Amino acid sequence: MKMILLTAVLACFLIGTATAQHSDQNPRAQEAYEAYEGKVDAKHAASLGATVDNTYQAYDPILIKEQRKRERIEFRRQLRLERARRPRIINPRWGWRRW
Amino acid sequence: MTRFLPFLLFAVLLIGTSCNRQVQRIETDTTVDLSGRWNDTDARLTAAELVTEIMGQPWLERHTSRTGKRPVVIVGMxxxxxxxxxxxxxxxxELEKAFVKSGRVRLVQGGQKREQIRRERADQQNNASQSTMKQWGLEVGADYMLQGSINSIMDxxxxxKVIYYQIDMTLANIETNEIVWIGDKKIKKFVKN
Known part of the structure; x- marks a missing residue:
């Protein structure tokens, strides 16, 4: 009988120490944990050790000039293609839109 | 046939000279600045500075003296x-390498690689022998998380143009959110086209 009592007391002590809160822990810590429990998903794993790009476009006059040049070349290329495809419409023999 | 021979020779010469790309191996610590953008030299300088700072700061001694154990770090975002x-x-x-090499800081795997390890452990539960399969729930929990941010200003x-980069890294205690170390590296470049 003594052995059973001793075992029960010891078990209670062990359970008590295992579930005991830190002296300064917030009593609502369990609620806080439950609020975050569902948020540990694949996105969290992917964010660890990763670089997340939130880059911005800086004002660089040279780059802007180059971009304008590229756009101009591309526009002329598209215009040539359209002229070859539809000569009557895009390049009429009369009228004011004669490039 | 002899009439076309000079043309043929010229064509061969033209093809031969047009493919004159040169590639040479250089030392990895050589500084080569081409466009003025962020390059390997900047990354190397940043790594060197941050490694020196993080290993030389008192957070490491404080943790070891307080807990008697080596700190465990995970790399964040x-x-x-x-x-x-x-x-x-x-x-x-480079920071991870410095941690492992020094033997004073323990490092745990994070991100996709950690997921892969867990998948392998799950696979072992079905396919490995009982004596060799690894158990669940024995991972080492990190004490600190290394996080950082990169900022730049261009004029x-x-x-x-003048480009300024600032790389800030922080080490935060996962339990208390306390930042125990902050390191930074500043790089300023003047580029003239």
Whole structure:
């Protein structure tokens, strides 16, 4: 009988120490944990050790000039293609839109 | 046939000279600045500075004297808020290497690689022998998380520009959110086109 009592007391002590809160822990810590429990998903794993790009476009006059040049070349290329495809419409023999 | 021979020779010569690309191996610590953008030299300088700072600061001694154990670190996210794509792994890997080499800091795997390890452990539960399969729930919990941010400022006028990069890394206590270490590296460049 003594052995059973001793075992029960010891078990209670062990359970008590295992579930005991830190002296300064917030009593609502369990609620806080439950609020975050569902948020540990694949996105969290992917964010660890990763670089997340939130880059911005800086004002660089040279780059802007180059971009304008590229756009101009591309526009002329598209215009040539359209002229070859539809000569009557895009390049009429009369009228004011004669490039 | 002899009439076409000079043309043929000329064509061969033209093809031969048009493919004159030269490639040479250079030392990895050689500084080569081509465009003025972020490059390997910047990453190397950042890594060197951050490794020196993180290993020389008192957070390490404080943790060891308080707990009697080596700190466990996990690498978190690096937020790139600059105007260029800058891969932070180049210098975070150097920090990880310094941790492992020194033997004073323990490092745990994070991210996709950790997921892969867990998948392998799950696979072992079905396929490995009982004596060799690894158990669940025995991972080492990290004490600190290494996080960072990259910022840049660019000022350009006509053909000149000044680019300023600032890389900040912090080490935060996972339990208390306390930041125990902050390190940074500042790089300023003047580019004239």
């Amino acid at each position: 690096v937020d790139n808020k600059s105007h260029e794509h800058i891969e932070a792994e180049v210098f975070t890997k 350009a006028y006509k053909r000149k």
